[in-house]
Amino acid sequence: MKAAVITGNKVSDFEIKEVPTPEISENEILIKSKAFAVNPTDWKHVEFQFSKEGDILGSDVSGIVEKVGAKVDNFKVGDYVSSFIVGNISPKNGAWAEYVAANPLGTVKYPQLTEDPSKTEAGPITTFEGAASVSLGLVTVGYSFSYSLRIPENVVEGDFILIWGGATATGALAIQLAKLIYGLRVVATASPKNHEYLKSLGAEYVFDYHDDQVVDRIKEVVGGTLKFGFDTIGTPESFQSVYDATANTEVTIFLDSTLFQDKSSIKLNESRDNYKIHWGHTLAYLAITKTKFFGKDLYQPDDLLKAFEPWWTEVLPKYIDKVKHTNLEVLPRGLQSAGKALELSKNGVSNAKVVFDV
Numbered sequence: 288m289k290a291a292v293i294t295g296n297k298v299s300d301f302e303i304k305e306v307p308t309p310e311i312s313e314n315e316i317l318i319k320s321k322a323f324a325v326n327p328t329d330w331k332h333v334e335f336q337f338s339k340e341g342d343i344l345g346s347d348v349s350g351i352v353e354k355v356g357a358k359v360d361n362f363k364v365g366d367y368v369s370s371f372i373v374g375n376i377s378p379k380n381g382a383w384a385e386y387v388a389a390n391p392l393g394t395v396k397y398p399q400l401t402e403d404p405s406k407t408e409a410g411p412i413t414t415f416e417g418a419a420s421v422s423l424g425l426v427t428v429g430y431s432f433s434y435s436l437r438i439p440e441n442v443v444e445g446d447f448i449l450i451w452g453g454a455t456a457t458g459a460l461a462i463q464l465a466k467l468i469y470g471l472r473v474v475a476t477a478s479p480k481n482h483e484y485l486k487s488l489g490a491e492y493v494f495d496y497h498d499d500q501v502v503d504r505i506k507e508v509v510g511g512t513l514k515f516g517f518d519t520i521g522t523p524e525s526f527q528s529v530y531d532a533t534a535n536t537e538v539t540i541f542l543d544s545t546l547f548q549d550k551s552s553i554k555l556n557e558s559r560d561n562y563k564i565h566w567g568h569t570l571a572y573l574a575i576t577k578t579k580f581f582g583k584d585l586y587q588p589d590d591l592l593k594a595f596e597p598w599w600t601e602v603l604p605k606y607i608d609k610v611k612h613t614n615l616e617v618l619p620r621g622l623q624s625a626g627k628a629l630e631l632s633k634n635g636v637s638n639a640k641v642v643f644d645v
Contacts (some may be wrong), residue, residue: 290384291344291625293375298629301344303622309380309388316362316394317354318370318387321380321402321415324642325348325628326423332375333629336425337580344625346374349400349418350387350645359391368392369418371426373576383625385645392592392599393426393575395607404617404644409484410461417583417612420640424457425603425610426571427545428464433598435543435567436515438469447472447509451529452519453490454481454638457545459582459613461517462488471587474509476501476528481638488611496528505532514540521546527553534559543567547581574599618643 292304311317324347332338349369352362362368371393374381380388395418403414412418432438438448448465452458453475465471466489474483476496485493492508494501505513513536516529526548533540534556542564544552549566572579573587574595616631616639618624625642631641 288385288620290381291622292378293333293338293342293344295336296336296338298333298334298633300417301625306343306378306384308386311354313357314359315356316352316359316368318348318350318389319353320348320382320385320387320645321350321400322419322642322644323349323383323625323628324419324640325632327632328423329375330629330633334633335513338375341378342376343378343384344375344629345381346372346385347419348372348382348387348389349415349422351559353386362391362394362396367397367400367418368394369422369570371398371422371575373572373579376580383622385594390575390612392596393422395422395425396461396604397607400629402644406618407615407617409611409614412607412610412612416615416617416642418436419641419642420456420612420615421460421610425570426574426599427457427569428461428641429598429603430574430591430595431461431517431545431567431569432464432468433544433602434588434594435569436517436541438465438471438515438541439567441514441539441541442469442471443514444470445472445512446514446515447474447513448517449505449509449513449529449532450475450490450517450519451496451525453485453493455519456613458519459485459488460610461519462490463610464465464606465489467609468602471515472512474505474513476536484638496525502531504529506535511536511538514538515541516540518542518544518548521548523548523552530555533553533564538563540564541567543569545569612640614639616641620644
């Protein structure tokens with residue numbers, strides 16, 4: 288099969304090569320690829336040298352199930368799927384290839400998908416291009432909501448959740464699922480050009496994160512009901528803002544970030560009851576693999592799957608037909624578009640997901 292293979296430590300360092308089709312374990316499925324999406328983790332693996340020469344690029348793929356492992360009972364040959372893959376670190380498997388071995392806990396099933404690169408506007412997930420764009424984001428949101436933020440056992444009617452970075456691909460999914468599944472009242476941040484879009488997804492209030500007074504404005508609106516905060520940007524500055532926005536919340540607070548931010552990353556206000564804050568640490572990879580190297584080895588929490596697996600297999604399927612993907616930027620067909628996809632992701636794309644067909 289053909290695959291996009293890493294040849295160096297720059298986003299332009301890759302080649303399309305013939306490699307063996309991956310063998311699946313009894314707990315995996317084999318996907319015949321139809322479309323791919325790029326994520327920041329892809330170019331970061333290359334340029335931070337977490338990848339090595341010969342590894343197959345890519346983390347997000349959509350396609351059709353070709354083969355099913357003996358112990359997999361919730362997928363069958365012919366299913367339309369998208370999947371989040373532990374890519375960029377193996378010469379045997381990665382998302383940007385003609386065939387991909389996938390973990391069912393990172394794979395979403397759809398009633399039907401069609402190939403239509405002309406459908407680039409945000410909307411229901413009906414195409415392979417749209418499906419390819421959501422898998423990593425859905426795993427991230429599922430991990431955060433079910434485990435890091437502990438929403439199912441702590442949500443009360445009227446609670447607010449703050450989604451910092453609502454126009455990111457993950458943020459847009461988080462807004463929808465917070466509203467659809469839990470009835471949370473959603474407040475989000477984004478550039479002004481994206482405010483109406485986020486309101487159409489379910490955000491009740493949207494604020495400009497460039498505004499110097501944004502934290503005060505959020506506190507004025509949500510009062511003491513901002514119980515949950517999810518930072519999809521993952522910088523010390525963004526996580527500081529999420530923490531500060533909960534200053535007048537008196538009940539237990541649940542905060543989470545996508546890039547390892549926690550109380551050690553920010554300045555705590557010692558006059559607050561900081562002991563009432565639960566700090567989450569979401570890394571989507573750990574939902575589908577036991578360990579992941581990011582400068583150091585990170586390990587799957589012992590109790591993660593107890594919360595995540597039922598969310599993924601029982602909760603999400605009830606709502607997937609109501610979820611909308613973000614706007615798409617569709618590149619020319621072929622694995623050679625991997626280079627342009629990595630370049631666009633590195634330079635930053637707002638309110639759009641870069642995808643390309645096989």
